[in-house]
Amino acid sequence: MNFTRRNFLKIAALTAGATVIANKLPVPANPDDTPSAGPNEPLPHISTGGLIRPPGALSEKLFMAKCVSCGVCVNVCHVMKYDAVATSPFGKGGLWGIFEYGIPHIKDMRDFPCGLCMECPKHCPTGALQKVEKENVAMGMALIDLGLCFGWNGDVCLSCSKACPLGAKVFDFYNGEWGNQPFINEACVGCGLCVKYCPLGGSAIKVVTKKQYQNVKASYAGEFRKLLAMSNEERYNIVYSQNLPNIMGRGKLIEREYR
Numbered sequence: 001m002n003f004t005r006r007n008f009l010k011i012a013a014l015t016a017g018a019t020v021i022a023n024k025l026p027v028p029a030n031p032d033d034t035p036s037a038g039p040n041e042p043l044p045h046i047s048t049g050g051l052i053r054p055p056g057a058l059s060e061k062l063f064m065a066k067c068v069s070c071g072v073c074v075n076v077c078h079v080m081k082y083d084a085v086a087t088s089p090f091g092k093g094g095l096w097g098i099f100e101y102g103i104p105h106i107k108d109m110r111d112f113p114c115g116l117c118m119e120c121p122k123h124c125p126t127g128a129l130q131k132v133e134k135e136n137v138a139m140g141m142a143l144i145d146l147g148l149c150f151g152w153n154g155d156v157c158l159s160c161s162k163a164c165p166l167g168a169k170v171f172d173f174y175n176g177e178w179g180n181q182p183f184i185n186e187a188c189v190g191c192g193l194c195v196k197y198c199p200l201g202g203s204a205i206k207v208v209t210k211k212q213y214q215n216v217k218a219s220y221a222g223e224f225r226k227l228l229a230m231s232n233e234e235r236y237n238i239v240y241s242q243n244l245p246n247i248m249g250r251g252k253l254i255e256r257e258y259r
Contacts, residue, residue, distance in 0.1 A: 050209035051105040052190060054085050055114060055137040056121035056129040066128035069102030073120035073129060082115040084108075084192075106139070109192030109207055114139065116165050116191050134165060140190030141213040143220060144182060146227055147243045148204040148250065151179040154239060158182075160194035160205060162258040174228060178235055183224065197258040201250035 054073050057063045069087065077085040086107035088100040106114055116137065121129040150157035161171040161182055170188050174181040184194070184205075195205045208216070227235070 050212050051088075051100070051103075052109070052140045052192075052207060052209060054104055054106065054120050054129055055116060055118060055134075055139055055189070055191070056124075056132045057139070058128060058130060063128050064103065066126045067103055068126055068128075069104075070125060071102075071104075072123050072125060073104050076120045076123050080115065080117050080119055082112065082117065084112045084114045085120065106192065109195040110203055111196065113192030113196045115193070116189070134189065135169070135187075137189035137191070138210060139192075140207045140209050141186070142184050142188050142190060142192070142194055142205050142207045143213070143216075144184060145204045145206070146223060147238075148200055148247055149179075149182070149198075150200065150204075150247070150252075151182050152227070153243045153247060154179055156180050157199065157257075159197045159199055159256070159258040160184075163193040163197035165191065165193065177232075178239065197256055199253050199256040200247065201253055 053060075053063060054077075058066060071087060074085045074087060077083060084106050085104050087102050087104050106112075116134050118131070118134060121131045124130075144152075144160070146152045156179060158180065161167065161173075164170050166187060166189065170184055172183045172185055174183060190207050190210075192207050195203050195207060198205050230238075
């Protein structure tokens with residue numbers, strides 16, 4: 001974190017009159033620092049603690065330095081009827097939360113994903129959000145839980161790919177007797193529309209930050225390749241003994257399907 005004038009004033013305002021004994025406090029962890037997943041670690045265990053910034057955000061350090069917590073992007077998002085952008089409340093995240101207070105992020109991609117209307121960068125007064133084409137947005141990376149996705153477990157579901165504003169550019173399909181097997185490639189911009197329209201209860205898709213994605217990229221790709229290389233008998237055992245019971249436990253939300 002750069003110790004800019006803005007951050008200095010924010011800390012001064014929030015901690016006025018308080019005495020902080022630094023050597024007695026734990027070192028705050030950056031919420032973007034997520035440990036790498038193990039070689040067989042399923043997607044639900046990938047932390048999504050890192051905050052997803054609005055489209056056009058500068059690199060994290062520059063974004064934090066330039067953003068003045070004005071709330072313009074929040075208001076614009078509300079006017080556009082997406083309500084995807086929110087600001088971090090004071091007191092959340094411990095000591096690190098002091099720096100996050102009032103900073104915008106995408107609050108809930110299951111119900112309020114970013115619509116990529118690209119209006120918030122146009123109105124950002126400080127340049128913390130830059131004007132950028134939809135295809136070049138880098139909010140995060142969407143990952144499909146292959147053990148929960150209908151398309152990887154014998155069903156045909158195209159809800160995620162139909163919801164994606166970039167469509168065929170982002171989705172690859174590995175069609176076979178176990179389903180249409182969708183895979184999100186690195187053209188994904190992380191808007192979260194696929195998360196919303198996944199019909200599985202709770203969604204089979206998560207959006208992680210770019211940094212988190214780099215941490216789990218190798219193990220995730222390994223699981224993907226291992227599934228494609230399995231024999232029918234191996235796949236049958238996994239789908240019917242493990243995956244389908246988990247899927248049935250989540251339930252299916254018909255109204256979530258993108259028609």
